[in-house]
Amino acid sequence: MxxxxxxxxxxxxxxxxxxxxxxxxxxxxxxxxxxxxxxxRCAVHDRLAALFSTVPIHGSGPYAQMRAALADCPEPGTVLSWLRNSHSARLLADLVATGRPLTHIDLDTTAGDGRAASRTVDYLRGLLVAYQVLPERDEVSARIERHLDRVVARHPEHALLLRSYVRWSLLPRARRHHRLRGGGFLYRVRSAYARINRASEFLTAMTARGRLLREVTQHDVDAWLAVNPGTRFIVRDFVVWATRRGHTRALDVPHWPKKDPVGLDGDSQWELLHQCLTDTDLPLDVRGAGAILLLFGQHLTRIAALTTCAVTTVGEGAFLTLDRTPIPLPASLADLLTGLSNMPAPTNWAANSSHDWLFPGGRPGQHLSATVLGRRLAAHHIPNRPARATALVALAQDLPPAVLGPMLGLHPVTAAHWRRRAATDWTAYLEARLTPPP
Incomplete structure (x- = not known):
C-alpha cells in the first residue's frame, strides 16, 4: 500500500x-x-452540467431528455470522448448558449459550404433527431433544395429553369423512390446533385454560345457532349424534361453505354452462399448481407437499409420482403436472418435502436452505409457486382419480369433487361433441327 x-x-x-x-x-x-x-460517468455529469447550464436538470424539455439520456448511457466513456473531442459537441454548445429553441434552419445556416462542416452538422442533426430534440424531416428533399439554392446563387440567370426542373421532376421522383423502396439515401441525393450540376453547366455553355434553350440544336448538344461524355451524359434527364415541357426542340442525348457485368461461375456462387449459411466464423452481418446478395442480387444500398420488419415469421415459415412480395426463405437462411434481426439492440449512445435496422450503423439514427458493408464483404472475399449479376441472371432464367420486378423491387424495364440477358441460347436447338437425322 x-x-x-x-x-x-x-x-x-x-x-x-x-x-x-x-x-x-x-x-x-x-x-x-x-x-x-x-x-x-462523473466526468460526463460535469461536462453535461457545463453544456446544459441553462437547462434544468429535472426539466421536461427536449434538452433535458437528451441530457438525462447521455448521463445514463451504458457507455460513458464514449459520451465523454464525444464531449471532449468532437466538433459537433462544440457546435452544440454554441447553439445551446444562444438560449433559444434549436431548429433545422439553424443547422442548415451553420453548415456552410465546407464538406467537413457539413459532416459535422449532419452528425449533430442525426443525434438531435435521435434524442427528439429536433423533429424528423424529409432529409432527401431538404438536401436537394439546399444544393439547388447554392447552384442558383452562382447562376441566377438559370434560376427559373433549374427550380422548375427540380420541383417538378427531381424532387417528386426522389421522394417516391425513398418512400417506396427505402435505402440509398446518399445515392439519391448525390444523383440529384450531379443532375443539377450538369443541367447548370449545360445551360451556361449554351449561353456562352449565344443560344437560348429554345434555340439549341442537336449539333450544339453533340459538341458539348463530345468534350467529356463520361460525366455529361447525365444531362439527358434535364434535356428529356425540357423537351417534354416545350422549353426546347426535340433533342436527343443517348444513354451512356454500360459494360456487360462479369458474373461468377456457378460453383463459386454456391460455394460462397454455402459459406455464408454455415460458416460461424464469419461475422453475422457479413453472412446475412452476403446471403441476400448472392441469392437475390440486391443492391448494397437496399441491403444496408433493411429493417427487422423485413424478416417475418408466419407459422413455421419465414419470409423476407424486399419490395412488395414476401419471399419464402429456406430454413438455413431463415435461421440466419432471424438471428440477425433478434440481435440485441446496440447500447451505444447514438440511439440507433429506435429505427430497428437489420444492419445498424455508427451514425445516429442511420443504418450501416453501403460503402462500409461492401468493404466488409470484400474483406471476406465476397465480390459485390459479380455476385449480384450472377444472382439476377439465375433468377431471370426462372421468373418472368412481371414476377421478378415486384419481388426484388426492380423497375419493369430493368427486370425485362435481365430477362433478355438471361435468355437461353437457341443456336444448338436450331442446328439440331436443320441437321438431317442419320
Missing amino acids: LIARAQGRRVCGPCDGHADHYACPRCAEPRSYQVKGVCD
Whole structure:
C-alpha cells in the first residue's frame, strides 16, 4: 500500500499493496489505477452540467431528455470522448448558449459550404433527431433544395429553369423512390446533385454560345457532349424534361453505354452462399448481407437499409420482403436472418435502436452505409457486382419480369433487361433441327 501511495495510486479499502485499482473520490466506483481523477460517468455529469447550464436538470424539455439520456448511457466513456473531442459537441454548445429553441434552419445556416462542416452538422442533426430534440424531416428533399439554392446563387440567370426542373421532376421522383423502396439515401441525393450540376453547366455553355434553350440544336448538344461524355451524359434527364415541357426542340442525348457485368461461375456462387449459411466464423452481418446478395442480387444500398420488419415469421415459415412480395426463405437462411434481426439492440449512445435496422450503423439514427458493408464483404472475399449479376441472371432464367420486378423491387424495364440477358441460347436447338437425322 505504501508503494502504491508513493506512486500516486489510489486504493480502495484494505489492500495488501498489490491493488491495481482505486475508487472514484465522488461515487466510489472502482477504477483502474492508471486513470486519475473522477470516473468517466462523473466526468460526463460535469461536462453535461457545463453544456446544459441553462437547462434544468429535472426539466421536461427536449434538452433535458437528451441530457438525462447521455448521463445514463451504458457507455460513458464514449459520451465523454464525444464531449471532449468532437466538433459537433462544440457546435452544440454554441447553439445551446444562444438560449433559444434549436431548429433545422439553424443547422442548415451553420453548415456552410465546407464538406467537413457539413459532416459535422449532419452528425449533430442525426443525434438531435435521435434524442427528439429536433423533429424528423424529409432529409432527401431538404438536401436537394439546399444544393439547388447554392447552384442558383452562382447562376441566377438559370434560376427559373433549374427550380422548375427540380420541383417538378427531381424532387417528386426522389421522394417516391425513398418512400417506396427505402435505402440509398446518399445515392439519391448525390444523383440529384450531379443532375443539377450538369443541367447548370449545360445551360451556361449554351449561353456562352449565344443560344437560348429554345434555340439549341442537336449539333450544339453533340459538341458539348463530345468534350467529356463520361460525366455529361447525365444531362439527358434535364434535356428529356425540357423537351417534354416545350422549353426546347426535340433533342436527343443517348444513354451512356454500360459494360456487360462479369458474373461468377456457378460453383463459386454456391460455394460462397454455402459459406455464408454455415460458416460461424464469419461475422453475422457479413453472412446475412452476403446471403441476400448472392441469392437475390440486391443492391448494397437496399441491403444496408433493411429493417427487422423485413424478416417475418408466419407459422413455421419465414419470409423476407424486399419490395412488395414476401419471399419464402429456406430454413438455413431463415435461421440466419432471424438471428440477425433478434440481435440485441446496440447500447451505444447514438440511439440507433429506435429505427430497428437489420444492419445498424455508427451514425445516429442511420443504418450501416453501403460503402462500409461492401468493404466488409470484400474483406471476406465476397465480390459485390459479380455476385449480384450472377444472382439476377439465375433468377431471370426462372421468373418472368412481371414476377421478378415486384419481388426484388426492380423497375419493369430493368427486370425485362435481365430477362433478355438471361435468355437461353437457341443456336444448338436450331442446328439440331436443320441437321438431317442419320
